Amino acid sequence: MANKAIKYRLYPTTEQSIMFAKTFGCCRKVYNLMLSDKLEAYKSTGKFPMVTPAKYKTEYPFLKEVDSLALANVQLNLQAAFRNCFSRDRKKKNGFPKFKSAKHSRRSYTTNNQHGTVSLSDKSIRLPKIGAVKAVIHRRPGDEWHIKSATVSQESDGKYYASVLFEFADPVNTYVADMTNAIGLDYASDGLYVDSNGSIGSNHKYYRESQKKLAKAQRRLSRKQGSLKNETKSNNYMKQLRKVNRIHRHIANQRLDNLHKKSTEIANQYDVVCVESLNMKSMSNKGFGNGKATLDNGYGMFLSMLEYKLSDRNKYLIKADKWFPSSQICHCCGTLHPEMKDLHIRTIRCGCGLTMNRDQNAAINILTEGLRMLAEKA
Ligand SMILES: [Zn+2]
Incomplete structure (x- = not known):
């Protein structure tokens, strides 16, 4: 059951x-x-x-x-x-x-x-x-x-x-995954992910708007009697606090909705999804000091949604090793580019003629590595 x-x-x-x-x-x-x-x-x-x-x-x-x-x-x-x-x-x-x-x-x-x-x-x-x-x-x-x-x-x-x-009762799923219908995803700190086809999975567009609303409501709250420690909380303070809570909940719902939408789309469209197994702690430090965007975009939650949605459909989520240097390898010729460790370099340029967005190149490498791991397992 x-x-x-x-x-x-x-x-x-x-x-x-x-x-x-x-x-x-x-x-x-x-x-x-x-x-x-x-x-x-x-x-x-x-x-x-x-x-x-x-x-x-x-x-x-x-x-x-x-x-x-x-x-x-x-x-x-x-x-x-x-x-x-x-x-x-x-x-x-x-x-x-x-x-x-x-x-x-x-x-x-x-x-x-x-x-x-x-x-x-x-x-x-x-x-x-x-x-x-x-x-x-x-x-x-x-x-x-x-x-x-x-x-x-x-x-x-x-x-x-x-x-x-x-x-x-547990439904019996007899679907057989098509191993060639595969995609790679690279985590993107300013959105959600970039896939191996170059498409960007972003957070919902209303996010910034809600954030502005929240900041405004919080500023208002800080001016009400009761915002300071040991101060008696006034009725107006409690009223405003409920407003702030309502916006918090709204933002959380928006984010969750978006993660569900994106993960369902991918799980419906692809049979094999390759991702990097990310260490969330190191991830929040990755990037340009924009830890806020990183922690907020819920990539970890997104991966766990993908995992169960794919598994429900008899499909695969493959996690490539987090130490695999996906962003430093040219996906065309395999040359290692240590300069790509610098996250400010947004484009990989290789002697073989490749010029590509760093995240898409990484996503292609993750896809290749994931498919290699899958073949090894089979
Ligand atoms: Zn190359």
């Missing part, structure tokens, strides 16, 4: 958003109660006992008003947090579970689908205790997809989302 989550924007009524707020609050309350009971018990017994949300429903009757599965999931989360905290697996290892504050904790809860309690229609998503919430169903699930759970959240900009987790 395979899983896929799709995140939908929700438009709750006032009543529904009140219920969401109640549920977020109850989840936080139960989490804190369970954590504190565990800690108390540890003091006397030396063990962290199992605690369940049901225990608190008499003392706090408002807990009965909200989705009980949301509370059950809080229990599971807390148990997982304890497990991870004491895990020997370094990757999973986490800090000790902390209490959740009303101001800073994430506003979200997860509920499970029990025989249709969570369902999708054309313009809404049905949730337990909430009813049908107006939603933009920008993507329909497949016919045989089954809903497992839904996570409702409210982002820092105030918008509501439901991330719906679907389960479905």
Whole structure:
């Protein structure tokens, strides 16, 4: 079985958003109660006992008003947090579970689908205790997809989302890749990549515009009362902060959209994609002191999208060694040009007659090296 989550924007009524707020609050309350009971018990017994949300429903009757599965999931989360905290697996290892504050904790809860309690229609998503919430169903699930759970959240900009987790049988893909349908990509610090045909994959064009908007909003924020440390945050400050957060989110969405678009295009068009396995740390120093553009353009994320999209299609992503001097070799005759180490030289000129943009020459070398590696594997 395979899983896929799709995140939908929700438009709750006032009543529904009140219920969401109640549920977020109850989840936080139960989490804190369970954590504190565990800690108390540890003091006397030396063990962290199992605690369940049901225990608190008499003392706090408002807990009965909200989705009980949301509370059950809080229990599971807390148990997982304890497990991870004491895990020997370094990757999973986490800090000790902390209490959740009303101001800073994430506003979200997860509920499970029990025989249709969570369902999708054309313009809404049905949730337990909430009813049908107006939603933009920008993507329909497949016919045989089954809903497992839904996570409702409210982002820092105030918008509501439901991330719906679907389960479905793994489709069998019988496509056989055409090894001659190949392309090489070289990372470009001022865009996204240059391919072996000389095409430039750039970041979205609205990026600079959004950046300007963000800078302006941040300047405004810095003039509101509350921007200084220890200063009481005024209502106007909070209002402006929400604006800044909204722009941040917008930029992040634009960037992600663009990376998805570009990676899907390439994965649809080519069967073999050769790239340089890049060390992101060294990469942010590569270039002309424009570390900002480098870190912002999300090349690493782009590569991981390419990897799974190609693999979904039975196609190949080949990573050439990062020490392979792709930008210094003339792709025509193989002469090494150490002068190309200087990133300011944008064009490679070789005695054999080649004159070419440095990135395209590098992309062709990456393609050749990738195909060589692929042939070696086969
Ligand atoms: Zn040459």
